Amino acid sequence: MSLFHLEKFVRILASTTIGALAMAQPSYEGPHPSLEIVEDPMQRRAAYLDRVNEVIEWRAGIVERGDAEKMDMASVSANLLLNQNIEACNARVIELMENPGSGPFWMLPTTCVAFMGRGKLSDEARQAIRRAWKESYQLRGDTENHFAMYYTMLYLMSELYPNEPGTEWYNGKSSEENLEESRDYLIDWMNIATTIGQGEFNPTHYIGEYAIPMIYLQSWAKDPEMRLRGQMFLDFLYAGLAANTLSGVLRGPNARTDDSSVVERWNSLSSFFSWLNFGNCPPTRGFSWGNYYAIVAANYHLPEVIYRIGMDRDQSFTQRDLKRSRHRWRYSDVGKAPIYKTTYMTNDYAVGSYQGGMADPIQSHVWDITWATPDPRGKHPTLFSIHPYSSHKAMQAYFNVRPDTMVKAVAAEGKPSYDVADKLVGCSPYEKVFQHEDTIIALYDIPQGTRFEQVNGFFSKDLEDLEEDESGWIFARGENAYLAYFPMADYRWEAHMAYKRLPSTGNGYQYERVASGSQVLISPGNKNGTIAQAASVSEFADFDAFKSAIKNQSLTFELEPTPQVSLRTFRGARLESRYGSAPQVNGRTIDYSKWKLFEGPYLNAEKGSRILDITHGRLKRTLDFNTVSISDSVLSN
Amino acid sequence: MSLKFIPLAALLASFLPLIAIGQDRTYDLYVCAAVNRNYVIGSKITTTSGLHLRQANGQWAHVGINDPSIFAVSFDPRDHNTFYTAALNGALRTVNGGDSWRVTTSWDITEPKDVCVDPHNPDRVYLAHPGGIAVSDDRGMTWTKRERGLPDRGKYTQTIEVDRSRKGHILAGCESGIYLSQNDARSWRKTLVTEETVNDVQQSPHDPDIWAAVTQSAGAYISRNGGRSWTAFDQVPSEAALYNIAFDPTNPGRLAIGSYTYGVLASEDGGATWKPRNEGLPKPHRIWRVGVDPDSGTLLASLYQKALYESSDFGKTWKKAGLEGSAINSFVFLPNSRK
Numbered sequence: 002m003s004l005f006h007l008e009k010f011v012r013i014l015a016s017t018t019i020g021a022l023a024m025a026q027p028s029y030e031g032p033h034p035s036l037e038i039v040e041d042p043m044q045r046r047a048a049y050l051d052r053v054n055e056v057i058e059w060r061a062g063i064v065e066r067g068d069a070e071k072m073d074m075a076s077v078s079a080n081l082l083l084n085q086n087i088e089a090c091n092a093r094v095i096e097l098m099e100n101p102g103s104g105p106f107w108m109l110p111t112t113c114v115a116f117m118g119r120g121k122l123s124d125e126a127r128q129a130i131r132r133a134w135k136e137s138y139q140l141r142g143d144t145e146n147h148f149a150m151y152y153t154m155l156y157l158m159s160e161l162y163p164n165e166p167g168t169e170w171y172n173g174k175s176s177e178e179n180l181e182e183s184r185d186y187l188i189d190w191m192n193i194a195t196t197i198g199q200g201e202f203n204p205t206h207y208i209g210e211y212a213i214p215m216i217y218l219q220s221w222a223k224d225p226e227m228r229l230r231g232q233m234f235l236d237f238l239y240a241g242l243a244a245n246t247l248s249g250v251l252r253g254p255n256a257r258t259d260d261s262s263v264v265e266r267w268n269s270l271s272s273f274f275s276w277l278n279f280g281n282c283p284p285t286r287g288f289s290w291g292n293y294y295a296i297v298a299a300n301y302h303l304p305e306v307i308y309r310i311g312m313d314r315d316q317s318f319t320q321r322d323l324k325r326s327r328h329r330w331r332y333s334d335v336g337k338a339p340i341y342k343t344t345y346m347t348n349d350y351a352v353g354s355y356q357g358g359m360a361d362p363i364q365s366h367v368w369d370i371t372w373a374t375p376d377p378r379g380k381h382p383t384l385f386s387i388h389p390y391s392s393h394k395a396m397q398a399y400f401n402v403r404p405d406t407m408v409k410a411v412a413a414e415g416k417p418s419y420d421v422a423d424k425l426v427g428c429s430p431y432e433k434v435f436q437h438e439d440t441i442i443a444l445y446d447i448p449q450g451t452r453f454e455q456v457n458g459f460f461s462k463d464l465e466d467l468e469e470d471e472s473g474w475i476f477a478r479g480e481n482a483y484l485a486y487f488p489m490a491d492y493r494w495e496a497h498m499a500y501k502r503l504p505s506t507g508n509g510y511q512y513e514r515v516a517s518g519s520q521v522l523i524s525p526g527n528k529n530g531t532i533a534q535a536a537s538v539s540e541f542a543d544f545d546a547f548k549s550a551i552k553n554q555s556l557t558f559e560l561e562p563t564p565q566v567s568l569r570t571f572r573g574a575r576l577e578s579r580y581g582s583a584p585q586v587n588g589r590t591i592d593y594s595k596w597k598l599f600e601g602p603y604l605n606a607e608k609g610s611r612i613l614d615i616t617h618g619r620l621k622r623t624l625d626f627n628t629v630s631i632s633d634s635v636l637s638n
Numbered sequence: 639m640s641l642k643f644i645p646l647a648a649l650l651a652s653f654l655p656l657i658a659i660g661q662d663r664t665y666d667l668y669v670c671a672a673v674n675r676n677y678v679i680g681s682k683i684t685t686t687s688g689l690h691l692r693q694a695n696g697q698w699a700h701v702g703i704n705d706p707s708i709f710a711v712s713f714d715p716r717d718h719n720t721f722y723t724a725a726l727n728g729a730l731r732t733v734n735g736g737d738s739w740r741v742t743t744s745w746d747i748t749e750p751k752d753v754c755v756d757p758h759n760p761d762r763v764y765l766a767h768p769g770g771i772a773v774s775d776d777r778g779m780t781w782t783k784r785e786r787g788l789p790d791r792g793k794y795t796q797t798i799e800v801d802r803s804r805k806g807h808i809l810a811g812c813e814s815g816i817y818l819s820q821n822d823a824r825s826w827r828k829t830l831v832t833e834e835t836v837n838d839v840q841q842s843p844h845d846p847d848i849w850a851a852v853t854q855s856a857g858a859y860i861s862r863n864g865g866r867s868w869t870a871f872d873q874v875p876s877e878a879a880l881y882n883i884a885f886d887p888t889n890p891g892r893l894a895i896g897s898y899t900y901g902v903l904a905s906e907d908g909g910a911t912w913k914p915r916n917e918g919l920p921k922p923h924r925i926w927r928v929g930v931d932p933d934s935g936t937l938l939a940s941l942y943q944k945a946l947y948e949s950s951d952f953g954k955t956w957k958k959a960g961l962e963g964s965a966i967n968s969f970v971f972l973p974n975s976r977k
Contacts (some may be wrong), residue, residue: 085704138704140707142726143726152745168738171741172727172741173738173741174740183745185744186745330768330793331813331835333791334791335791336752401751404898404900405879405899406942509712
């Protein structure tokens with residue numbers, strides 16, 4: 002649908018549903034959506050556009066509702082799209098441009114308003130935007146998502162204001178220079194992602210920081226190749242989202258997540274994108290950055306093959322992906338360390354992991370077992386353990402900072418748990434994880450003197466039938482999943498204390514700790530380990546049968562001198578894992594160096610290929626970033 | 639480009655004008671100061687950070703871009719209106735005293751930590767950055783890597799200095815040690831091995847053969863042969879990071895070290911003995927940077943996110959000297975036009 006048609010569609014819809022504007026967020030507040038597959042493409046598309054429209058109207062409706070909150074740039078953009086409240090938009094844009102922001106999180110909303118305001122905003126308002134991009138110095142940031150946003154917005158604005166000299170831009174470069182630099186970066190970034198893997202892979206929130214720039218590129222770039230690249234990278238992102246969600250909720254591991262999303266798995270921006278694309282889970286409150294996506298969301302057509310990966314699975318599957326760590330500037334033999342990610346997905350539960358070690362120094366989540374819930378809102382459907390590691394030197398590897406301040410500073414920058422003993426977000430160089438199907442073996446060999454010599458295991462308030470068996474196993478049930486957790490060292494229980502953000506005092510983020518009802522298993526000890534397994538309730542006659550199967554497994558383990566496990570699983574696999582050594586399955590050593598970029602029933606790509614095959618049943622879409630082309634086919638039986 | 643930034647000597651920053659100023663100053667003092675506690679990318683910048691020039695009346699004037707990430711500045715000795723900064727976005731250049739700027743590097747160089755104009759050939763500029771070392775031979779218009787001899791890993795570069803007395807000689811402080819080039823950075827050889835980053839390398843204003851360096855975890859060093867070999871300062875602790883070292887241009891025996899952990903360390907005998915000089919500084923003595931005024935020998939110390947302090951007796955007593963809330967990344971004393 003072209004932008005023109007989108008606007009026409011939205012106008013018609015708005016005129017017939019004006020009464021609904023007063024309602025806040027029906028999808029957020031209403032019942033859980035149906036998980037039925039929508040077979041009719043027209044019906045599927047109409048439902049998608051309904052969801053898009055809900056976001057646009059909700060955000061635009063701030064003006065009608067008289068909310069205390071002032072119009073932000075998302076609200077301005079939504080009103081511009083709906084051709085309403087134009088004078089209010091003009092006034093607000095002029096006001097906002099008097100005090101611009103300082104980086105990609107300002108550049109993105111402003112780009113949205115600039116493009117949506119073409120032919121609608123007053124000359125004065127448009128000139129205010131243009132002046133801000135001339136006079137307000139923009140910081141590029143220091144993370145992959147910062148760069149993706151920064152360069153996409155600079156690319157688009159350079160096209161919007163072509164042929165202007167460096168004196169007209171905040172960075173002193175001409176429109177053409179900015180365009181070329183931005184294009185070069187974006188292509189290089191796509192090349193890296195499609196050859197050695199994504200850096201900020203499987204993010205619970207930061208998917209928006211990539212999806213929004215890409216749909217803007219698809220919607221607004223003049224260069225047809227860059228438009229197509231935007232569309233292709235959206236397919237790339239959503240194919241990954243589809244394969245890593247269960248009932249719309251993203252499953253671990255994650256390059257970057259946060260203290261809230263790591264336990265309330267649904268409560269992240271990724272759920273907005275599941276809701277929008279698949280309609281299979283509720284969106285999060287306020288749609289967050291999804292507001293900026295919705296403005297042009299009608300320009301994207303989710304391929305049926307991706308829709309079906311997200312919605313239509315009749316068998317369990319294992320997907321193996323190659324990702325990469327955040328760039329290590331120093332104190333490492335490699336700049337971009339390979340991340341070997343495994344996802345085992347059933348309709349009842351998911352098990353995911355990467356091999357341990359450092360992916361992102363602050364916000365990584367290494368492994369979990371999560372389960373499907375009828376309604377994920379407010380639930381903590383996850384089980385995992387971590388070594389709560391923090392380190393000045395680790396910070397220095399990834400950030401170009403001095404050694405003494407960043408550990409404390411990140412807490413004030415929105416990552417409050419970084420240097421806290423009971424934290425649940427983060428990775429450690431002293432954690433090695435091996436996954437085979439739905440069995441996880443996580444081993445820890447923590448040097449003496451390391452900050453926090455313990456392992457934290459998360460146990461949800463939503464678990465049922467939690468039982469500490471005298472065998473050492475801890476059993477529980479999460480909806481239709483049976484769970485078993487074996488701590489390899491002594492432990493104690495503590496209440497899980499969540500982080501509740503407090504109103505800003507102008508001195509960084511402030512939080513208070515509040516009991517969530519969940520628990521944390523604290524296992525002190527440098528030599529440590531966790532074994533975790535899952536099965537569907539339907540696989541066993543009853544819970545006791547599952548427990549018997551687990552206890553009857555052949556299990557030996559040692560902590561000294563090096564943690565190691567030998568396990569013959571109830572499914573018959575013989576697993577050998579020793580800290581620091583390559584694991585074995587049925588006597589065969591796992592060779593990570595042979596992993597492909599994607600390998601599984603749905604996503605396949607060779608390392609270095611820049612070509613992703615997305616398949617479901619007979620449907621196949623190939624994204625070829627070498628030729629910048631998309632090809633669709635229906636495979637023969 | 640007519641930026642909304644404050645042009646040189648136009649607007650005065652709101653810091654207290656406490657530095658004592660004489661009438662016969664021969665150097666201008668520039669500082670790269672960040673005044674932005676808990677700033678993160680995306681939040682509004684509500685303070686004034688970046689380059690500041692000490693005025694004749696002792697007040698501070700903000701120069702150029704309000705950027706909390708400016709780490710270093712280097713001036714063209716032929717024309718002090720042309721200078722370069724190392725900042726988050728890359729290397730920036732102004733040719734009109736800060737009225738307008740250009741980010742001279744592209745996407746592939748980020749967060750440079752130091753910049754140095756070659757006094758023997760001021761069209762040439764050296765850049766220390768996390769990916770290594772880059773050189774421009776055309777006043778920052780283009781940059782090329784010059785890293786032959788640096789390791790593939792271990793070339794994170796924190797500091798770079800050109801030998802003022804030997805053309806073509808450059809010293810770089812990297813993650814894995816100190817590297818010396820004797821051919822305009824066309825090749826490098828390691829002259830000091832360290833496990834962690836070399837944070838600062840400085841040439842003595844008294845004897846060009848003497849250089850001093852401080853490190854993150856290996857203490858402090860002195861070279862008496864132009865950086866070809868190094869000897870540890872035995873009394874300087876090495877358990878925690880040392881951030882920078884400064885010679886006193888008015889007294890050959892005096893050196894000072896700034897450290898977040900140790901505060902100010904001072905020597906008055908050429909580095910043979912060292913003593914803490916923190917009496918009178920607010921605790922904790924989180925020193926971000928030290929410098930010595932070449933006109934007066936006044937020792938300057940930036941207390942992290944607190945203020946600038948000065949001492950007229952080389953650290954025995956201190957008084958506040960303005961720039962409240964700042965962390966100063968570098969002090970640059972520039973011969974002024976009255977000289």
